[in-house]
Amino acid sequence: MYDDFASTLAATMWADFDEQPDRDGPTAEITDVNSIVIDGNFPWTIVTLETDQGVTGIGEAYPSPGVHEIITDYLRPVLVGENPLDVERLYYLMRESLSGRGSQWGVGTIAISGIEIALWDAAGKILDQPVYQLLGGKLRDQVRVYADCHAGEAMVSSAAEGQETATYEPEAYAKAARMAVDDGFDVIKFDLDVPSGREIDTLSRHFDPPEIEHKRSVVEAVTDEIGDEAEVAVDLHWNFSPETAERLCQAIEPYDLAWIEDPLPPENTDAMRELKRRVDVTLLTGENRYGRHGFRDLVETQAVDFLAPDVPKTGGIAETKKIADLAEGYYQALVPHNIGSPVATVATAHVGATVPNFVALEYHAREVPWWDDLVARDEPLIRNGRLEVPDAPGLGIELDWDAVEEHRKRS
Incomplete structure (x- = not known):
């Protein structure tokens, strides 16, 4: 149910975000997004973002209840099939897809943050550049x-x-x-x-x-x-x-x-x-x-x-x-x-x-x-x-x- 809802919402929102931009350079496609928790002095929530290029981006979301569910049930279906190089566009897409569910403040923003970091990691690996560059x-x-x-x-x-x-x-x-x-x-x-x-x-x-x-x-x-x-x-x-x-x-x-x-x-x-x-x-x-x-x-x-x-x-x-x-x-x-x-x-x-x-x-x-x-x-x-x-x-x-x-x- 969540997958269908998120996919429908994402498709509707392209009227606001335009189509994916044409490019002559590198392209890739997100194939999966997930998270696991490391039992440190805080529960460190590691985000993994897989691509069809064999590149895995890693990120981290602030420790918070509900982050995994938001990532897998709401944001994964929005992102799968997208180009991880479009970091800023996908950031706003995620915010819109969680509109009313914490995308401005709170756990929704935390989940978005973890994925955004993973997007930068994946983009840097695909482009062979460090994030700071x-x-x-x-x-x-x-x-x-x-x-x-x-x-x-x-x-x-x-x-x-x-x-x-x-x-x-x-x-x-x-x-x-x-x-x-x-x-x-x-x-x-x-x-x-x-x-x-x-x-x-x-x-x-x-x-x-x-x-x-x-x-x-x-x-x-x-x-x-x-x-x-x-x-x-x-x-x-x-x-x-x-x-x-x-x-x-x-x-x-x-x-x-x-x-x-x-x-x-x-x-x-x-x-x-x-x-x-x-x-x-x-x-x-x-x-x-x-x-x-x-x-x-x-x-x-x-x-x-x-x-x-x-x-x-x-x-x-x-x-x-x-x-x-x-x-x-x-x-x-x-x-x-x-x-x-x-x-x-x-x-x-x-x-x-x-x-x-x-x-x-x-x-x-x-x-x-x-x-x-x-x-x-x-x-x-x-x-x-x-x-x-x-x-x-x-x-x-x-x-x-x-x-x-x-x-x-x-x-």
Whole structure:
């Protein structure tokens, strides 16, 4: 039923999208689209796009329930038979085919994002060009990567064998910071919306002075340990009210943090802009925004300093580049959010290589020892806090499918 519906809808929409353009160059045809989930520290949803040229494009969709069903039941029938080189046309076709079903915001956009990345990978392989070249060429050969660090239970599980540390105490964060910096990262980030050991009502988003002091002491411990060896950022995960966020920002202002991420819930740009007006710190947000239209008010009102689109979530590679281009007109910088596998990470690196206002790319899998094993290459992707942008066609990496199968999520 879904196949018939989607096929009929796609045929109807050609009146808006015109016929497939004539071309003298390479052509191909999509024969299948599917997805599998790798059981990492997040459920990494890998998208595969098969073509009649024997080329398989790989992409990644942000972890979300329902993505596989949208890809296979709604988007596969729309795409099979299409030319994967028409990446932009197919992006808009997918959006139209899911109109009213989340193509503007939410899980529908996430599914589209994963396929869009796979389309770029397939197109690059067919044209024998890296994705960054298809986007207009690179401005930098490598991108800066920042390490998302943890303390508490996450630190205990990733620390050296036999090492124990106090959960959520400032000293634990200092040790985690030292480990990341010793690994070569010169930008690190910590979650600051963490338990202090006191019983509080977190739903109110109001934190009393002792809670603010706990957060301040964590920042102090980390910055004292690291000094000027690395920049330090913190993530608040939308868990603070405007008055509490203001007090917290003022409390940690003396530590000159690289940025303070998501201090307020994501829906209200006016509240974020007002917070920015009242504090003297660098603010970042964006992982819960979709597409350039979802970022427009953040950019036009200059409500934050840094923007954090998530490539497998916000619309894909080209859409993220358009967000960066929009932001560049207002001198805002890009610090992409990323909790993904090597596929999402490399896809984001291609964007970061092609826009001038890129600062750093998040890496959120230091506690996953087999993260690099997913890629069929001998050297790790990230070395000394940098990722060399691959020059091979497409995304420039291939998955080790034996490793993927070993870590595949079983239902």
